[in-house]
Amino acid sequence: MVTIKDIAKAAGVSPSTVSRVISNHDRISSATSSKVKRIMEEMGYHPNIMAKSLVSKTTKTLAIMLPRPAEELFKDFFFGELLRGILTHSTIAGYDMLLTAATSPMDEKETVSRLVFGRRVDGVILLSSRVSDPLISMLDKQQFPTVLIGRTDEQAGILSVDNDNEQAAYDATKHLILQGHERIGFVSGPPNLTVSLDRMAGYRRALQEQGLELRSEWVVEGEYLQHSGYRAMTFLMNLQERPSALVVIDDAVAFGVLHGLTELGFAVPEDICIVSFNNIALSELASPPISSIDIGTYQLGYTASQMLIRRIVDQPSVHQNRVIIPHRLIVRESSLLSLPKRVK
Amino acid sequence: MVTIKDIAKAAGVSPSTVSRVISNHDRISSATSSKVKRIMEEMGYHPNIMAKSLVSKTTKTLAIMLPRPAEELFKDFFFGELLRGILTHSTIAGYDMLLTAATSPMDEKETVSRLVFGRRVDGVILLSSRVSDPLISMLDKQQFPTVLIGRTDEQAGILSVDNDNEQAAYDATKHLILQGHERIGFVSGPPNLTVSLDRMAGYRRALQEQGLELRSEWVVEGEYLQHSGYRAMTFLMNLQERPSALVVIDDAVAFGVLHGLTELGFAVPEDICIVSFNNIALSELASPPISSIDIGTYQLGYTASQMLIRRIVDQPSVHQNRVIIPHRLIVRESSLLSLPKRVK
DNA sequence: CTGAAAGCGCTTACAG
DNA sequence: CTGAAAGCGCTTACAG
Numbered sequence: 039m040v041t042i043k044d045i046a047k048a049a050g051v052s053p054s055t056v057s058r059v060i061s062n063h064d065r066i067s068s069a070t071s072s073k074v075k076r077i078m079e080e081m082g083y084h085p086n087i088m089a090k091s092l093v094s095k096t097t098k099t100l101a102i103m104l105p106r107p108a109e110e111l112f113k114d115f116f117f118g119e120l121l122r123g124i125l126t127h128s129t130i131a132g133y134d135m136l137l138t139a140a141t142s143p144m145d146e147k148e149t150v151s152r153l154v155f156g157r158r159v160d161g162v163i164l165l166s167s168r169v170s171d172p173l174i175s176m177l178d179k180q181q182f183p184t185v186l187i188g189r190t191d192e193q194a195g196i197l198s199v200d201n202d203n204e205q206a207a208y209d210a211t212k213h214l215i216l217q218g219h220e221r222i223g224f225v226s227g228p229p230n231l232t233v234s235l236d237r238m239a240g241y242r243r244a245l246q247e248q249g250l251e252l253r254s255e256w257v258v259e260g261e262y263l264q265h266s267g268y269r270a271m272t273f274l275m276n277l278q279e280r281p282s283a284l285v286v287i288d289d290a291v292a293f294g295v296l297h298g299l300t301e302l303g304f305a306v307p308e309d310i311c312i313v314s315f316n317n318i319a320l321s322e323l324a325s326p327p328i329s330s331i332d333i334g335t336y337q338l339g340y341t342a343s344q345m346l347i348r349r350i351v352d353q354p355s356v357h358q359n360r361v362i363i364p365h366r367l368i369v370r371e372s373s374l375l376s377l378p379k380r381v382k
Numbered sequence: 383m384v385t386i387k388d389i390a391k392a393a394g395v396s397p398s399t400v401s402r403v404i405s406n407h408d409r410i411s412s413a414t415s416s417k418v419k420r421i422m423e424e425m426g427y428h429p430n431i432m433a434k435s436l437v438s439k440t441t442k443t444l445a446i447m448l449p450r451p452a453e454e455l456f457k458d459f460f461f462g463e464l465l466r467g468i469l470t471h472s473t474i475a476g477y478d479m480l481l482t483a484a485t486s487p488m489d490e491k492e493t494v495s496r497l498v499f500g501r502r503v504d505g506v507i508l509l510s511s512r513v514s515d516p517l518i519s520m521l522d523k524q525q526f527p528t529v530l531i532g533r534t535d536e537q538a539g540i541l542s543v544d545n546d547n548e549q550a551a552y553d554a555t556k557h558l559i560l561q562g563h564e565r566i567g568f569v570s571g572p573p574n575l576t577v578s579l580d581r582m583a584g585y586r587r588a589l590q591e592q593g594l595e596l597r598s599e600w601v602v603e604g605e606y607l608q609h610s611g612y613r614a615m616t617f618l619m620n621l622q623e624r625p626s627a628l629v630v631i632d633d634a635v636a637f638g639v640l641h642g643l644t645e646l647g648f649a650v651p652e653d654i655c656i657v658s659f660n661n662i663a664l665s666e667l668a669s670p671p672i673s674s675i676d677i678g679t680y681q682l683g684y685t686a687s688q689m690l691i692r693r694i695v696d697q698p699s700v701h702q703n704r705v706i707i708p709h710r711l712i713v714r715e716s717s718l719l720s721l722p723k724r725v726k
Numbered sequence: 727c728t729g730a731a732a733g734c735g736c737t738t739a740c741a742g
Numbered sequence: 743c744t745g746a747a748a749g750c751g752c753t754t755a756c757a758g
Contacts, residue, residue, distance in 0.1 A: 039501070041751055052729045057753060065727050084499030088441070089751035091432040093734045099480075104469075118462045125448075125483050134502075135481040136443075137465075139473050155428030157383070157735095158478075264663065293667050319608065323637050325669040385735055396745045401737060409743050433735035437750045501751095 040081045049077045060085060091157075100128055100346060101159040103150060103173070104139040105166040116262075116288065116316050116335055117165065120187065123339025124163060131347045133160075147173060154182050161346045163187070167198075167232045185346040187338055188232050189360075197349060199342045199361045201333045203233055206365040207240025207285060210313040210331055213367055214283040215248055217375050219311060223256035223281035225270045225291060234259070234287060237315070241285050256281050260291070267294025275302050283311040283373070289318045292328050296372075312372040326371035334363040384425045393421045404429060435501075444472055444690060445503040447494060447517070448483040449510040460606075460632065460660050460679055461509065464531065467683025468507060475691045477504075491517060498526050505690045507531070511542075511576045529690040531682055532576050533704075541693060543686045543705045545677045547577055550709045551584025551629060554657040554675055557711055558627040559592055561719050563655060567600035567625035569614045569635060578603070578631060581659070585629050600625050604635070611638025619646050627655040627717070633662045636672050640716075656716040670715035678707040 042060075046053040051070060058066050059074040077083075091097045102124065104117075128135055136159055140146035150173055153159050162177060167188025177184040178193035185197040214222050224241045227234040238257070245252050255277060260266030267286065274280065275298075286292040292314035296306060304310055306326055314321065317332035341361055348357055386404075390397045395414060402410050403418040421427075435441045446468065448461075472479055480503055484490035494517055497503050506521060511532025521528040522539045529541040558566050568585045571578040582601070589596050599621060604610030611630065618624065619642075630636040636658035640650060648654055650670055658665065661676035685705055692701055 039499075039751090042753095043751080053751090054730080054753080055728060058728085061753085063727095067727060070727080082499075084495060086436070086751050087496075087500040087502040088432050088435040089734090090753080091734095092430070092436055092736085092751080093753045095734080097432070102481075121481075125481060129483050134497075137446075137469060137479040137481050139469050151428060152431075153478075155383075155426070156431040158431040264667070293664060297667050320637060320664055323608065323641050324667075383735090386737095387735080397735090398737080398746080399744060402744085405737085407743095411743060414743080430735050433750090434737080435750095436735080436752085437737045439750080 039086075040083050041086070042083075045074065045078055045081060045083050048081065049074045095157065097158060097160050098132060099134045099136055099159045100343070101136045101138055101150070101153050101162045103146070103162060103164050104137065105164075105168075116290070116318060119318065119335040120165065120339040123336040123341075124343045125339075126336075127340045127343035128347070131343070133343075133347060147176065150176070154180065160350050161185070163342055163346060168230050169232060169235070183346055183349045185342045185349075187342055189236075190232075194359070197345045197359050199338055199345065199363060201338070201363055201365050203236035203333075204240040204243070206315065206331045206333065207237035208244045209240075209365070209367050210285050210315070211241045211244035213313060213329070213369065214285065214311060214373060215244060215250070217283070217311065217373060219283040219375075220250055221253075221256070221279070221281045222250065222283045222285065223253075223258070223274055225267055225274075225284055225286045225295060226257060226259045227262050227266075227287040227291070229259050237285075237287060253279075253281075262288050262290060264290050264294035264297070267291035267296075268298040269294075271295055271298030271302060275299070275304060281310070284313075286312060286314040289314050289316045289321045289328060289330055292321065292330070292372075293324060296324060296328070306372050307375055311375060313367070314372075317368055322370065324372075329368060329370045329373035331365050331367050333365045337363050383430075384427050385430070386427075389418065389422055389425060389427050392425065393418045439501065441502060441504050442476060443478045443480055443503045444687070445480045445482055445494075445497050445506045447490070447506060447508050448481065449508075449512075460634070460662060463662065463679040464509065464683040467680040467685075468687045469683075470680075471684045471687035472691070475687070477687075477691060491520065494520070498524065504694050505529070507686055507690060512574050513576060513579070527690055527693045529686045529693075531686055533580075534576075538703070541689045541703050543682055543689065543707060545682070545707055545709050547580035547677075548584040548587070550659065550675045550677065551581035552588045553584075553709070553711050554629050554659070555585045555588035557673070557713065558629065558655060558657060558717060559588060559594070561627070561655065561717060563627040563719075564594055565597075565600070565623070565625045566594065566627045566629065567597075567602070567618060569611055569618075569628055569630045569639060570601060570603045571606050571610075571631040571635070573603050581629075581631060597623075597625075606632050606634060608634050608638035608641070611635035611640075612642040613638075615639055615642030615646060619643070619648060625654070628657075630656060630658040633658050633660045633665045633672060633674055636665065636674070636716075637668060640668060640672070650716050651719055655719060657711070658716075661712055666714065668716075673712060673714045673717035675709050675711050677709045681707050 042053050042056045046056045056074055059071050138149055140149050161183035164186045167186050174190050174193055178195045187199055189198055189200050190196055226238055258270040260270055286295055299306055306312055313329045315331045317330040321328040321330045386397050386400045390400045400418055403415050482493055484493050505527035508530045511530050518534050525539055531543055533542055533544050534540055570582055602614040604614055630639055643650055650656055657673045659675045661674040665672040665674045
């Protein structure tokens with residue numbers, strides 16, 4: 039390993055000078071600078087990142103905290119797209135990403151503590167927001183640069199990027215209502231995630247506004263997994279009174295819903311219509327293609343990285359703490375009751 | 383920030399003693415140990431990871447080098463699954479993962495140099511193997527702990543996890559032949575990836591072994607993207623003589639193939655049969671469900687992490703350098719010519 | 727424009 | 743069983 043001292047000796051200058059050449063200090067003669075640079079090149083010098091971090095108290099690294107075990111994570115393609123957005127921006131900005139997954143919920147706080155208090159990272163990105171999350175309050179109390187994908191009620195210091203999920207679900211539901219549906223169900227995600235709650239609220243508002251029935255047995259909570267959508271169907275479609283349309287929390291879940299419906303002998307959209315969220319690449323290729331709310335997943339990730347790094351770089355953060363990424367409904371066959379002519 | 387010195391002062395011992403308590407040194411009286419531990423707890427001590435790394439010359443971090451820009455990456459769900467495997471094991475083993483994406487190919491070597499020579503990571507995982515990759519030879523020359531998902535011909539020092547892709551493609555092709563097909567095409571990936579080459583070779587062997595025609599216009603090279611499969615169809619299905627079956631390099635591509643065929647008015651499997659690779663979760667839910675070679679993607683990632691960490695921990699590496707993960711063909715409707723009765 | 731010195735927070739032989 | 747000292751590889755006031 040060639041160090042700054044080796045370069046200094048070879049160049050006949052002091053280590054301080056070499057350090058200054060590396061950091062492009064202004065008051066260095068161009069003669070010294072180019073000589074030192076040449077020698078660094080020749081000797082294959084690479085700065086020791088750890089040593090630099092130790093003194094600069096900065097790591098140029100961001101932690102991505104994966105929600106719960108990695109095990110279940112990437113089954114939902116949403117996260118891949120989110121990571122893609124984060125990674126693209128952070129790479130441009132010169133930051134590395136530390137991917138961490140907690141093995142257990144208790145372990146989660148410990149992991150973050152280790153990274154945050156151990157000064158291993160300069161900021162944290164939380165990929166999903168749970169209701170009253172102890173992690174969030176801890177990071178807020180420490181005033182540690184943090185960006186949350188989602189929302190949090192109490193912590194004002196935390197940055198967040200989100201969609202207007204309430205409005206998005208309202209739009210999805212309204213779309214079904216405009217197609218003539220009056221019995222609309224909701225296949226939701228885990229109720230401890232704010233995104234589930236917000237979408238549920240939008241669904242409710244749309245129904246109430248139109249004076250439509252809000253049946254509790256038409257609302258099914260589950261996970262963000264195909265399996266979950268599949269299971270929801272075995273329940274919902276065996277009810278006495280079945281919904282004629284469904285709002286589904288996520289495309290991966292919608293794939294399961296589709297699968298379940300097919301197996302039970304129901305046709306989409308003829309027997310039942312579907313609108314979902316996230317608009318992953320494959321929803322277009324499903325059969326039938328799935329109508330989905332595009333929430334700008336990539337943009338969500340990209341913006342999260344952007345906000346966080348901005349916050350880290352200029353401390354007095356004059357920027358806004360919360361950004362809402364716009365959504366839009368992509369209508370496809372799954373929600374068009376009878377393809378050529380619209381009902382009503 | 384509370385440091386080891388603060389703890390030492392508060393406990394009335396020397397910093398060395400505190401350090402030894404932390405690392406569970408044997409010759410420390412249990413009295414001192416418990417006192418120091420109590421005080422650490424009280425004062426909220428967390429070791430500075432950078433300082434520790436600097437002296438221990440170890441980072442407990444692995445770099446995952448993403449193939450080329452993150453931009454195109456997660457569109458293929460294969461990588462999500464791979465990451466899941468890697469992450470699960472590395473978390474268990476107490477290693478963090480640094481996710482790095484190069485903005486450009488030239489930039490790639492620079493990025494790795496920075497991490498490797500800068501002693502930022504203890505090992506590197508390369509997610510895909512290109513033919514005569516300069517990165518691989520560099521890492522091999524440095525004798526830096528590296529595991530490659532794929533294969534490399536020259537570098538004996540590099541660890542690798544792979545499938546027997548030649549045999550896998552042979553199996554896929556043979557399956558189609560056994561269904562009675564004689565005109566079989568191949569929708570491949572980029573020819574600079576070893577996986578593309580290996581699968582191509584297996585496809586060839588199966589055809590030759592049966593004395594079947596090997597038409598160059600039935601072999602189309604592209605990317606690992608849906609789009610690519612779609613485009614391949616507009617070409618292949620406009621030929622005078624069309625294949626009656628296709629081996630497709632990857633499920634995401636197969637989705638594009640399916641999409642293209644549907645648009646062109648061809649039915650699967652009636653008009654053309656398909657077998658693909660990777661067996662991502664959604665291939666089962668396509669319509670028709672796609673026959674696919676399960677290559678144990680998760681296992682591939684898990685094993686990669688395992689081999690690399692083992693290599694890092696006990697230097698004299700007596701373990702094997704190359705591991706092959708078994709594959710198996712999952713037959714679904716897309717390759718069953720006429721569902722109930724088999725042809726021939 | 728450049729150098730000597732102190733220090734970032736830890737670990738680890740070397741003594742005792 | 744414990745402490746003092748040196749050192750990991752860098753940066754940064756402080757002088758000049």
